[in-house]
Amino acid sequence: MKKFFYLILVVQLLTIACNNTPNDDLIDDLTNNSSDAFEAFIEQQEAIINSYENICPPVTDAIDYPEPWTVDIAKTFVIPDETINSMSTCGLLATLLEHPENGMFRPWCTYCSNSELPGVTMLNDELRENKVAVELFKRDDYFSVLASKYLTIIEKKEYYYGQTEYFEMLLASDMCMSMLNENEKIQLMVMALKKATSKSESIGVNETCHIMVAVMQSCNYILFKKDVGTKLRETSMGYSMDISDDIMYLGLNSHSDIIVKYAKKFLNEKM
Amino acid sequence: MKYTKYIFAVYMLLGSVNVIAQYQNGGPIYTPKFTQVNVLKFVGTDYTTQQKNDIKTEWMNYYNNRITFEAEATYKYNCHVWAWAGFNNYWMNAPEQAKYWNDGSYTEVTTPFDGAKVRYVSDDHSSVATSTSDYFSSKWGPGPRFKHHKNDSPYTVTSLKYYARVPYISGLANIKYPGSVTAYTLDNARPGTITWEKSAGSPFNISPTTGSTTNVTQTGSSGTGTLTAKINGVVVATKTITASKITISGVMNGPDVVYKGQTGVSYWVPFETDLTYNWEYGYFTLASSNGFSSCSFNVPQSFGIGSEEVLRCVVKFNGATVGAFYKHVEIY
Incomplete structure (x- = not known):
């Protein structure tokens, strides 16, 4: 009787173990994927990325938002189209990132009462209506400017509440993904991976994971789509993964290890 | 704003602020009507103290300090659960809050009052009205809880509905007479002037006719009537009350003949709840306690042959006499 009980227990534990992780065999395989060739590929990509360093001079033409930023100002504050059109690409990015409502309203709705709002969709909708963002992605040098900024964030471990999250979600946005070519997506993936796996990481990686997810999805990375894509659902803080019946996650912070492993596998296949 | 964020950046480098929701x-x-409401319990890592303070400051700046801070930002609870259930340790996603008005626990009222629940029909939000006109108290998503003018929040206020707990009249559905005076109270009453009315031909009277409580007294006839409570002239609750007359029937039981010096002679009458019994006697002395439907007596020694005792048991309800049982007992 006792042996039978233990047998049942072992079977149940194995069942739980199999169900809780998308693909254990694959994860183990991915963990062992850092071959010399792969590291050389990453170094090669990083060399390209490093060429974007300090693209932007000190920005002088970004919008200087009134302080304190109040609802009354927000109601009437408009950046004229001529100003947007004449602004440098670096100025456009700074104007987007320094908006005082980042952190309050964006990238996630921090006053919203429903934890299961489609946060990614809402952000993409907002960006489509954002004239500054639209203009930014019209510029020929938008990628080098974005890459340069991201490089600065990674290298200097720069973090501004609301702003950094918004920037990463800008990189993960449909608008950005629709503009990047595959090489640029790979470079973006390398940067995101570097940030997510940084040893001194002390901040959240939710938005960093969204960049990796966006790249893998926009590159139609079948393995990821098959294993993880179907488990993604939108919450008020972006994608979350349904891997537990008992716990509801907001965002990908809790699943960063899984996303990182698929991102490595993705890059490995792009070598 | 920029200064605030700079401070935040420095803080971020000092320690983890990885919100894992x-x-x-x-x-x-x-x-209140026992409909199950599904809620979530936060088990992740909440905002840091610094984040809570910064979020508070940003919102207060945004509304030019016209809003009053009440409670810090937290993922633990949101507007719906706080407004409708009063909890600060659960999260309630829409449309769960609708159960509070759909199951009749709350009823819509035209005018807000202190404590009224506010439903944002055009937005996903709930708040609680305060004693200050047009000022509500509400939790802003995972953000702080503020007291704010209805126009000073990020929520759409084009269509607001106000709700109050459904009032009801507490008190007995059945009253008896004679002697019945029963108190009825309007529970869950929102602020306003409460008045009481009875339907025509009701077998009871009410007094007073204003105030949260009224007393109902029977008129001396049996039947059914309706007690109505109004707040500011609007009917908010009714209660059907049936009045019935208490009667006694049967006879007093016990020996018709007793003997001098006999002790512990028992007599009893039919028992009914809520009635009191008082035994009256002449020559006998009590051998048990008075006040019950049965009683025992001792017979004295000093009687002549052929003496008679008249036993009487008077039955009362709420102090009013309902009737009495008699028995003539011969003493030998």
Whole structure:
């Protein structure tokens, strides 16, 4: 009787173990994927990325938002189209990132009462209506400017509440993904991976994971789509993964290890 | 704003502020009418103290300090659960809050009052009205809880509905007479002038006719009537009350003949709840306590042959006499 009980227990534990992780065999395989060739590929990509360093001079033409930023100002504050059109690409990015409502309203709705709002969709909708963002992605040098900024964030471990999250979600946005070519997506993936796996990481990686997810999805990375894509659902803080019946996650912070492993596998296949 | 964010950046480098928002099924909780409401329990890492302070400052700046801070930002609870259930440790996603008005626990009122629940029909939000006109108290998503003018919040206020707990009249559905005086109270009453009315031909009277409580007294006839409570002239609750006359029947039981010096002679009458019994006697002395439907007596020694005792048991309800049982007992 006792042996039978233990047998049942072992079977149940194995069942739980199999169900809780998308693909254990694959994860183990991915963990062992850092071959010399792969590291050389990453170094090669990083060399390209490093060429974007300090693209932007000190920005002088970004919008200087009134302080304190109040609802009354927000109601009437408009950046004229001529100003947007004449602004440098670096100025456009700074104007987007320094908006005082980042952190309050964006990238996630921090006053919203429903934890299961489609946060990614809402952000993409907002960006489509954002004239500054639209203009930014019209510029020929938008990628080098974005890459340069991201490089600065990674290298200097720069973090501004609301702003950094918004920037990463800008990189993960449909608008950005629709503009990047595959090489640029790979470079973006390398940067995101570097940030997510940084040893001194002390901040959240939710938005960093969204960049990796966006790249893998926009590159139609079948393995990821098959294993993880179907488990993604939108919450008020972006994608979350349904891997537990008992716990509801907001965002990908809790699943960063899984996303990182698929991102490595993705890059490995792009070598 | 920029200064605030700079401070935040420095703080971020000093320690982890990795918000990991995780919920698991919590509760359940219930409406006043016992409908189950599904809520979530936060089990993740909440905002840091610094983040809470910065979020508070940003919102207060945004509304030019016209809003009053009440409670810090937290993922633990949101507007709906706080407004409708009063909890600060659960998260309630829409449309769970609708159960509070759909199951009749709350009823819509035209005018807000202190404590009224506010439903934002055009937005996903709930708040609680305060004693100050047009000022509500509400939790802003995972953000802080503020007291604010209805126009000073990020929520759409084009269509607001106000709700109050459904009032009801507490008190007995059945009254008896004679002697019945029963208090009835309007529970869950929102502020306003409460008045009481009875339907025509009701077998009872009410007094007073204003105030949260009224007393009902029978008129001396049996039947059914309706007690109505109004707040500011609007009917908010009714109660059907049936009045019935208490009667006694049967006879007093016990020996018709007793003997001098006999002790512990028992007599009893039919028992009914809520009635009191008082035994009256002449020559006998009590051998048990008075006040019950049965009683025992001792017979004295000093009687002549052929003496008679008249036993009487008077039955009362709420102090009013309902009737009496008699018995003539011969003493030998």
